[in-house]
Amino acid sequence: MIVLKLGGSVITDKDRPETLDGEALERAADAVAAALEDGVEDLVIVHGGGSFGHHNASEHGVTTVEGTRDAGAALDIHGAMTTLNRFVLSRLLECGVEAVPVHPFSAGHRDVEGDLELPTGQVATLLGEGFVPVLHGDLIAHAGSGATVVSGDELVAELARDLEADRIGLCSTVPGVLDDDDAVIDRIAAYEDVAGVLGESAATDVTGGMAAKVQALLALEAEASIFGLADLEAFLAGDEPGTTIDSS
Secondary structure (H helix, E strand, O other): EEEEEEEEHHHHOOOOOOOHHHHHHHHHHHHHHHHHOOOOOOOOEEEHHHHHHHHHHHHHHOOOOOOEEEEHHHHHHHHHHHHHHHHHHHHHHHHHOOOEEOOOOOOOEEEEEEEEEEEOOHHHHHHHHOOEEEEEEEEEEOOOEEEEEOHHHHHHHHHHHHHHOOOEEEOOOOOOOOOOOOOOOOOOOOHHHHHHOOOOOOOOOOOOOOHHHHHHHHOOOEEEEEEEHHHHHHHOOOOOOEEEEEEO
């Protein structure tokens, strides 16, 4: 059981609004297709918002904690994400991957404290029927706040817990979590060990950047890996490239 996130900054040009990185997406789709042909069975994919979701959310001032009750704003953000999702699905289908969408805006919610509730029965059922569910960063109903952003990293954490994932992978634009000398940190067991080197993303990002990723992964029981696109195929083949996140 693998939960894989394709970072929005990997599959889009995050500095240019609503611009796809077609070459990178094609490489990722090829790696996924090859892994499925080589025997990977249960795979769930989550992709980030990149220049589609983050740009529109920033324009409307919506984050994971600041919401909107403006339906037009909600449709702008959700619509941008479903557009990107269609691009991802199309590339996967072209490679022979039986990919289908699961849209979080229609599936989950946050309570008044901001805690995420994401039913995963539909994802488990799709897996059992031979599909590859593809979720994405999105808006989500938020009690007391209208609608807020749900990040791909949050979705990965919820899916990994509920589906009892064996492996978790985050494919990023960097080869792993980097230290002050831009060298890859091999293993992270506690956030305090790396807090000083985890800055915010340089591009528009309303979900917390690398720091949020590491914190979310440390809260999980399964080991997770953060790696670059060049190592996606190796991760899916069973290797542990990049940085391993494991608090046990």
